[in-house]
Amino acid sequence: MAREIGALLDVPRKDQVFDDVERDLKVPVVRVKIEDEHLCSRYIATRIDGVTIGITPKDIAAKIEAVGGRSINNIVDITNFVLFDIGQPLHAFDAEKVTGGITVRLAKKGETMTTLDNKSVSMDGTELVIADDEGVLALAGIKGGKKAEVTAETSSIILECANFDPTTTRKTSQKHGIKTDASKRYENGMTSAFAKEGCAIALALFEKYGGGGVRIGETTDVYPSPEVGVSVAITVDDVNSLLGLHLTRLELVEVLTRAGHAYDDDNEEVVVTIPAERLDLRIKADMIEEVGRHIGYENIAPKLPNLGKKGLPNKRLYYANKIRKILVGAGFSEVFTYSFATAGHGDVEVFHPVGKDRPFMRNTLATGLNQSLLT
Numbered sequence: 001m002a003r004e005i006g007a008l009l010d011v012p013r014k015d016q017v018f019d020d021v022e023r024d025l026k027v028p029v030v031r032v033k034i035e036d037e038h039l040c041s042r043y044i045a046t047r048i049d050g051v052t053i054g055i056t057p058k059d060i061a062a063k064i065e066a067v068g069g070r071s072i073n074n075i076v077d078i079t080n081f082v083l084f085d086i087g088q089p090l091h092a093f094d095a096e097k098v099t100g101g102i103t104v105r106l107a108k109k110g111e112t113m114t115t116l117d118n119k120s121v122s123m124d125g126t127e128l129v130i131a132d133d134e135g136v137l138a139l140a141g142i143k144g145g146k147k148a149e150v151t152a153e154t155s156s157i158i159l160e161c162a163n164f165d166p167t168t169t170r171k172t173s174q175k176h177g178i179k180t181d182a183s184k185r186y187e188n189g190m191t192s193a194f195a196k197e198g199c200a201i202a203l204a205l206f207e208k209y210g211g212g213g214v215r216i217g218e219t220t221d222v223y224p225s226p227e228v229g230v231s232v233a234i235t236v237d238d239v240n241s242l243l244g245l246h247l248t249r250l251e252l253v254e255v256l257t258r259a260g261h262a263y264d265d266d267n268e269e270v271v272v273t274i275p276a277e278r279l280d281l282r283i284k285a286d287m288i289e290e291v292g293r294h295i296g297y298e299n300i301a302p303k304l305p306n307l308g309k310k311g312l313p314n315k316r317l318y319y320a321n322k323i324r325k326i327l328v329g330a331g332f333s334e335v336f337t338y339s340f341a342t343a344g345h346g347d348v349e350v351f352h353p354v355g356k357d358r359p360f361m362r363n364t365l366a367t368g369l370n371q372s373l374l375t
Contacts, residue, residue: 337368
């Protein structure tokens, strides 16, 4: 939002700067293992000892409540603050309740866990979970479990900051009927770069508000395949041709500057370095659309393309319509029936049907036709 508002008002964005926190080498380092990097591209964990669960400072609590959140305590609110600030979910485990290290893996069929809101979850082996050496601690990117819940007695935490696969997160969320602010972010897809930034912001806040005796250990950052930066090359002709504009090269780079994009315009092409968080900008058409968005579509004059006087017919549609007219002329009636069927009239049951009264895919057209004839 800051980037968008800055571009709209032509105000440079101020990046947040946090000093490195002081590390205590006596605090145990968290052992982390990712079994499948395609399901978890990055996992950062830091142990923090000497925390005191208490009331959140008014400035942080006010910001959380201003966006519809609810202040709970300093530990939970710091993780929520980072979530609402940059969109990076975090989670805190009670370190004393974690046995051994942390493993990001698929659940074992039949494993169970109780979520923080006391919902019992039985897994079928397709869910991505956070586990210790004894069992499941959390549904990855969705919900924490009771096993390592932070309570008023907690004095040591393990701070999680990670990036999980969008598809796996969505499927697990739907399967178990658990939707959270974190799962929504992961489902949309996000950059792994945010994990490091979110961790830095959170550790700085924990050092300040976590209690007088806070001791922060070394951070474990497991990042098997770091993201590669993306650049997209465009020309003034590309932009003008697709958007129907008459921009000059100077006007194009002014738009890119206002939008906060770094670029190299030494050659004929303008090579734009895509910000890590902009996963929607990957090809030339994406970048041209970005230019049009910042110019304002309302500022682009509508103009019909020169299509000629006569369009060519689509053969399939032409003959389909012709056959339809012949049949109707011969006394036939065209019938559109439901693709979904009731029990006994379909073989494949749909997990999330459009209507609960028709949860099966039909296996024949006859049933629908008979019902139409009767009505």
